[in-house]
Amino acid sequence: MNSLYLPKDSLIHSLDPRTKMIFVAFVVASSFIMNDPALQLLLLVSLFPLVVIAKLVKPYLISIQFLLLFAVLIMTVHGIYNPIGVTPVFEIFGGLTFKYESMVYASVMSFRILVIGTGAVLFVMTTHPSDMASALVKWKVPHSFAFILLSTFQIIPIIAREAKIVMEAQQARCLDVKGNIIQRVKNLVPMFAPLFIITFMKVHQLSYVLECRAFSRKGNKTSLRETNIGSLDYSFLLGMLAVLVFEIYLKLFMMGSFQWTTDALLTYSLIGTWVVCGFMLVKFLVKRFQGKFGGVN
């Protein structure tokens, strides 16, 4: 099946899609309830074991790389320039100072992105799109809405494949895709014009195909893949509920923080993201270099 779903045999995979959807909502909610960098970090770290249980460490790390880039940008730019900051923490060259308040703000923001990203990746990679659709239907979501969601998931890889063909087709018309930035922006037209047209054609065709197979028939539909909520789901839901209650308690009675947020924590998390990003950059450059080197041979 064309989707981001990675079939593995794990506890997370065997959870009901509904449980996992609640889980995503829970992750989003708690990332907003906890307005504190230390707790956000704790949440992020505690999500990681779930990734390990789902046996998705490598694909997770690959997909989270892009979010990490956002995190680094937010942390650095906000940390220096956000006007809410008053207390200086440390200075880098050129009189640019990281300030406490803005660093708190920036790290909450970027950890939130990472936390939500992790939750979303866990859901998408462990849930078969059809399962998700049938679970939604069980929640009394109209079948056509569920299908819209399902087909969105499935059309992404199809578009990606078409995009590759279009790019090759335009290269065959002497388009230089490896030019400078301006050249590349100009290239978007020959890339996207055929891609849009083809995608519309495909979707149009899909609607005919669906009609030929009685898609708009009234009444209930059965599903090939059945999903059931079992004891595992209940324990998972209970666990989430417990954490959520604790979070709300924390928010109401302890001002939403353990007071763990110190200058050191902020500085280390900032430097930590720099280091990880640096590694990514080095890895990218090495790959690039190897590619060039290999090309000459």
Add this chain to the structure above:
Amino acid sequence: MQPYMSVKNVSHVYPNGVTAIKDINLDIYEGEVVAILGSNGSGKTTLVKHFNGLLTPTKGEITVGGLNTKKEKISKLSSLVGYVFQNPNHQTFLPSVRKELEYGCTNLKMSESEIEERVNKAIELFELEDRLDDNPFDLNSSQRKEVAMASIMAVSPRVIVLDEPTTGQDHKGCKRVLDLVRMFKEHGHIVVLITHDMHLIGELNCRTVVMNQSKKIADDQADVVFSHKGVMEEAGLQPPQITSFANQLSNLDANKTYLTIDSILSWIKENKPNEEKKEEAVQIGSGS
């Protein structure tokens, strides 16, 4: 003679680990028409994508017009090897046929007078005078395919690769493709055809390369390849109906493979001293 395009020991393994072509050796000379045959997934398209550098070999080497495809830009190679994709919708996107024809040349940053000259040549070649201001998407599929071909030919590459040119075409469209291939050859282009259309190859009787399971299993004139039962069966190919028919006629020349109706008719005419003998000649399968 020096081959124009030479494929030496080329293998290609896709990033997902699938070996698409394995140890292919192929020399293509000036003025040749080469058909590449084989079942789906046998590596035909992967092979031709190497010709203009869309793919580079993971092992081996390809030279086109003296250039190593690994070291050259695709845009440079594309001016030597024109690749017409199977689906013209992947290639056409401009609002008029004329702009479509100019596009490749503008990518190569040619001067305006040169673009004009080349486009006019392509217009003449493809007889597109009446359709210059039409939107390619308003044309029917065989006309659109022709526009895609013309837009590639406007760059006037030495080699032209046609990926399944007759798929989804009506009889008229197929006939047009046949005429175009002959015309390209006349104008001194090398034509590489990927096709499942045995009738087309029979009519052309060109050099035929047969691929099966990532390997080249035959490379010879079409009539020789078609007469080779082992190769045809291995690659899952069926010769043109007329060839199968001729093979079952006992009195025909056993050493010759008949690819077209005309060739059989001319044989019958040659061997017809009187009417009775002709009837005898066309007795099916009596001697086999």
